[in-house]
Amino acid sequence: MPIYLFKMKRPIYSILLAASVIFSCSKSQKSKLTDAQYAQLTEEEKRSSEHALDGIVVEDERIELTLFASEPMMINPTNMDVDDRGRVWITEAYNYRSHLNPRNPTNEEGDRILIMTDTNGDGVADESKVFYQGNDINAALGIAVLGEKVYVSVSPYVYVFTDADGDDVPEKKEILFEGVGGVQHDHGMHAFTFGPDGKLYFNYGNEGKGIHYADGSPILDPLGRPVNSETHPYREGMVFRMDPDGTDVEVLAWNFRNNYEVAVDSYGRMWQSDNDDDGNRGTRINYVMDYGNYGFKDEMTGADWRTRRINMEDSIPLQHWHLNDPGVVPNMLQTYAGSPTGILVYEGDLLPDDYHNQLIHSDAGPNIVRAYITKPDGAGFSASIKNLMNGNGRDNWFRPSDVTVAPDGSLFVSDWYDPGVGGHAMGDQERGRVYRLAPHGVDYDLPKHNYNNIESLVFLLQNPNRATHFKAFMALVEKGEEAKETLETLYADGDSRMRARAFWVLTKLPEGNNFIQLASSDPDPNIRVAAIRASRINQLNDPNFLLRMAEDENIQVRREVALAIRYQKNEDVWLKLAASYQSGDRWFLEALGIAADGFWDEYISAYLANKQDSWMQIPEATDIVWRSRSSQTSELLGKIILSQPGRNNQRYYRALDFQEPSSKTKVLKSLLASAPEEDQLIILRQINFDPTSPDRELLSLAKKTAGDIVDDRDFLDIVSKYGISDQKERLKSLVYQSENNRHSQMAAIIYASLYGLDDIKNEFDTGDQVKIVTALEKFGTIDNENMAKLLAQYYTDESKPVEIRTAAMEAAKGYNSEPYLMELAKAGKIPADVLPIAQKILLSSWNGNLRAEANELFGDAAGKEYDMAKLVAANGSVENGKTIASNYCLACHKIGNEGIDFGPGLSEIGDKLSKEGLFNAIINPSEGMGFGYETQLVKMKDGTEFTCIVNSKTENDLIVKLVGSSEQKIYKLDQVESVTQLDESLMPKFPLSESELVDLVSYLETLRK
Structure with a gap:
């Protein structure tokens, strides 16, 4: 019997009768079908778990893909973790967005957290039990199993379940955080992970908006500012870390769109993927530099990336992240179209060498799991792509939602399995899979760990599985001085990353700061990076430490020194770092900017002292002025512009937008009299102009200039802004x-x-x-x-x-x-x-x-x-x-x-949605509204109202796009009565015949990369 999409035969729960379900199948894998054989399968056969492996191409012949679990044992896995016993935990989403999808059946008992176990080591789960079920965890998007605690992210809450007696039944459930985004929002709170420093790392997307403790009080930054999207500089998606008990919460980076998970390596470095506004080919992979602004919205105004600006990037994927703006950290890698999900750093040794210490990432949009091979690039990193699993071309219902490493080093991949990739819609409620990747013939090794013996604990500390790493770390810290000698042996003789893991535990022992000093002189620059990061956590009180480290020969170490002085005035360290900057290393330039925040007046004056005007011929100096935010920066930028006529000064004009408005206007006015003629158009575009009280000089120049403007868009902007009627x-x-x-x-x-x-x-x-x-x-x-x-x-x-x-x-x-x-x-x-x-x-x-x-x-x-x-x-x-x-x-x-x-954008929609997904998006547009494209009803205080898309809201302005227009319109917030999100899409249900629908989808399917 065929299973009809969107008209389900029965809830899957009707066949999942108990908290524990016995399910088994043979590990032996039949020969994979050829492309021709696969094409001959019916749609029903392609969707069956029997042919799950046939639908996915493993692009590395050294690696074998096996099916660990599938429906009916489990369904719709949104997130996954593997505990230290090798058991696979998933959060399910049968009730995904049920309040927006009334046609889909729901389970009144709520969604489930499942534990699936391979009891005989054949690589196939044969037991499944329900850890927890309830409507309070419907469509949870994150799970982390760390000791007796299970952290579950389901916006607007983060819950912590405690299972102290280890019977897989939680004794209590507590709220850790609240007020994080809307109910069940994909762009809200995401998964937690354990870092090597003993901290938990986590993030939320741009629906998060802010984070609060369980009592409703806001989390504050070191300057006492509430961490939310209304507080400058914080915007959109953010990255955090905290102690495992929920204290000492820190905001680490911001201005992402939908940063789905954060991964942390053994040195404490962070990595993320980030999704673009749907259809704009801007998906990216980031090395996350502490306190970095990652450019999704305009730093100063909050304006959407489409807003026209001076020195705008020349392609949408670059425009999308404001990469030409001072104060924006570069992207490590752009992966263009996608819907990125889980990510990790693989620090095991079971997979082939190519994958060791590399990022592995699941992207549900193009139906793919990839590795990113990273290498240092100045103070940052660059990366290349190595595909691992690929459903595109065969089964484009393969929607990998997460990747996790098991204690034996094998890789697990959860598959939401759906014709679409989420948003606000779900097309299939009955299926879901978990796969295992390992070298051919390697059985699943079920661990039996000893957490009492110190030698065993140090061995377990090196495990690639985060749950195992966590328990070993905590036990070794508890052992204290007793563990010191064995840890010192690992630190002395281990490989680089395992030495780093030993180092982090040593810093938690009595006299741990001595190990920071020792590591700061280590021959391995990555260990020195860890030392500086540890010095921040331990609040190392040594005034000479950072000054000495600022002279380190390695630029990545010096980057960490810059980040370490973010909230402390340390002019000597900053000047030493600035003296080592080489033009073109944007990563290091941004690190200098992060360090100088709040101290620019003192730092820039000291930096330029004794240079007179020669600094304008030094690329490093003009770069630093371009990045600076001092009270004199506008004047300095004006000097640069005047000193190099004929060059492309747009980057310096754009930098003026990040300065105090009155100083910016003063400089632009002064430039009108002396700047090159080709710059006058830029000044007219950029300078503030009030048509109710017009500046006669500006108006006269605009009228004189308009007729000679070559670019049509520039012409339209000037004619409109200045009300020029003689054209x-x-x-x-x-x-x-x-x-x-x-x-x-x-x-x-x-x-x-x-x-x-x-x-x-x-x-x-x-x-x-x-x-x-x-x-x-x-x-x-x-x-x-x-x-x-x-x-x-x-x-x-x-x-x-x-x-x-x-x-x-x-x-x-x-x-x-x-x-x-x-x-x-x-x-x-x-x-x-x-x-x-x-x-x-x-x-x-x-x-x-x-x-x-x-x-x-x-x-x-x-x-x-x-x-x-x-x-x-x-x-x-x-x-x-x-x-x-x-x-x-x-x-x-x-x-x-x-x-x-x-x-x-629809330019590559055929890669993102299956045929079924395309039909559903057209027939039922309200079920699949992309985030950022929801219908907003704006009511004005004068009684008028309209629907629109809200691009951003600043302290003073509401910036919207009206239906059918690519242009933005700005309304003053003091004129706005309310903004309400509606459940109905702005996209209508078009009155198309069946044949027209089929023709339209046939065309949309061709829109691919």
């Missing part, structure tokens, strides 16, 4: 041009604001029929009630040619125009020959209330039930689908260089 012909030519529809629409809106609708009506009444139709198409993109009324004069006038009336009717769409169209429809004032166009517009409206009215008025054309199995089995016309996409999708989505950048 009518060029503005009109931009309205009528066909190369860039976005510029055409912008030009039409500006034209209307400058010359009024009467002038536009003259365009509608002048010339031959072809010209009038073109005018209606171009100016009709203005979306407001006045234009709607003007267009109505043409499509309701039955004396006019049908071509003109049709063009006017087709232009009558738009969020702000359609209410008037509905008024006419309800009044029966739309002529019969253009009524079908009006019906299609209103039934496809982005306004949910209008859609409901249209369905009642015309019949629920968009509410029909589709036969999903029939749709999936059908093949359509790609060419017809492209036309349908042009008619419907491009109004709000980008496909390649075409369309409007309003909703998620």
